[in-house]
Amino acid sequence: MRISSSLRPRLVAVFLAGSLAAIFPAAAAAMPICDAGWQFTNITHPSTTIKVIGGPWVDVNKTDHRIQFSVSRTVSGTVGFSASGSFGGGVNFIIAKVEAKFDVTLHASISVSTTVSTTMWVSPHSTGYIEYGVFRFGARGHNYYLTSNCNIGTDYGYVTTWSPDYEGFKVWETSP
Numbered sequence: 001m002r003i004s005s006s007l008r009p010r011l012v013a014v015f016l017a018g019s020l021a022a023i024f025p026a027a028a029a030a031m032p033i034c035d036a037g038w039q040f041t042n043i044t045h046p047s048t049t050i051k052v053i054g055g056p057w058v059d060v061n062k063t064d065h066r067i068q069f070s071v072s073r074t075v076s077g078t079v080g081f082s083a084s085g086s087f088g089g090g091v092n093f094i095i096a097k098v099e100a101k102f103d104v105t106l107h108a109s110i111s112v113s114t115t116v117s118t119t120m121w122v123s124p125h126s127t128g129y130i131e132y133g134v135f136r137f138g139a140r141g142h143n144y145y146l147t148s149n150c151n152i153g154t155d156y157g158y159v160t161t162w163s164p165d166y167e168g169f170k171v172w173e174t175s176p
Contacts, residue, residue, distance in 0.1 A: 032149065032150040033148065033149070033150075034146055034148055034150040035146075035148075036145075036146060036147055037089075037146060038088045038089030038093055038143070038144075038145055038146075039089075039142070039143065039145070039146050040089065040094055040097040040142070040143050041141055041142050042141055042158075043097065043098060043101045043102075043139055043140065043141035044139070045102055045137070045138060045139055045140075046138050046139075046160070048135055048136065048137055048138060048165065049135070049136050050131060050133045050134070050136070051079040051133050051134050051135075051136055051162075051164075052131045052132070052133040053075045053076070053077040053079070053112055053132055053133040053134065053167075054073050054075035054116065054131065054132040054133065055071075055073075055129070055130055055132055055133075056129045056130065056131045057071045057073070057129070057130045057131075058127060058128070058129055059122055059127070059128045060127045061122040061123065061124060061125065061126055061127070062125065063124060063125075064124050064125075065124055066122065066123055066124065067121070067122050068120075068121055069119065069120050069121070069122050069128045069130070070117070070119040071116070071118055071119075071130050072115065072116070072117040073115070073116060073117075073132070074114070074115045074116075075113075075114065075115075075116055075132055076112060076113035076114075077111070077112055077133075078109055078110070078111040078112070079109065079110050079112075079133070079134035079136065079164050080109035080164065081094075081095065081107075081108050081109065081161065081162070081163050081164065082136075082161070082162050083161045083162075084160040084161070085156065086156055086159075087156050087161070088143055088144070088145055088154055088156060089143065091108050092108065094139075094161055094163075095107075095108065095163050097141070098137065098139040098141075098161070098163060101139075102137075102139075104137060104165065105165075106137055106163035106164065106165055107163065107165070108164070109164060110134050110166075112134065112167050116132045116169070118130060118132075118169050118171070120171045120173075122173055123173060123175065125175060125176060126173045126175040126176075127173060127175075128171070128172075128173045129170075129172050129173065129174075130169060131169065131170045131171075132167075132168070132170075133167065133168075133170070134164050134165070134166070134167050135165050135166050135167070135168060136162035136163060136164055136165060137162070137163050137164075137165040138161070138162050139160070139161050139162075140158055140160045140161075141158065141161075142157065142158055142159075143155075143156040143157070143158075143159045144156060144157075
């Protein structure tokens with residue numbers, strides 16, 4: 001029987017694979033195949049924070065009745081993505097994983113240049129605070145590179161990230 005030259009490499013490969021499986025059956029069964037690439041897993045949402053662009057503006061109420069505290073200011077600035085340390089896969093990769101996990105729309109950066117106005121009521125003998133900025137969505141997850149044989153290559157451990165979400169005011173008061 002004559003074997004075509006185009007089939008010889010295939011037959012050799014099949015023969016070798018079959019021989020290795022016969023010699024090392026446990027090894028052949030335990031050879032997983034994974035899609036290699038960066039991972040961001042076990043993602044949690046520990047907090048949302050504000051990166052202040054304007055303020056804090058403060059009003060102290062020394063009276064026995066509520067007072068109105070109003071602010072109108074021009075603010076400008078840019079708030080970008082940040083992380084607690086090094087990470088792999090890139091900013092857009094991390095943002096996409098967080099968006100998919102929590103069904104949110106995030107940004108790599110938000111630029112603000114506007115006049116903002118707001119009013120709050122300050123209780124008697126209290127201090128009112130107003131800040132304006134970009135609220136950032138916090139996410140924490142395990143960031144690593146998965147190899148094609150399902151091993152972890154580069155492992156950055158757990159990384160906390162903050163992605164710009166939306167702009168707005170933060171108002172609060174304190175009392176003695």
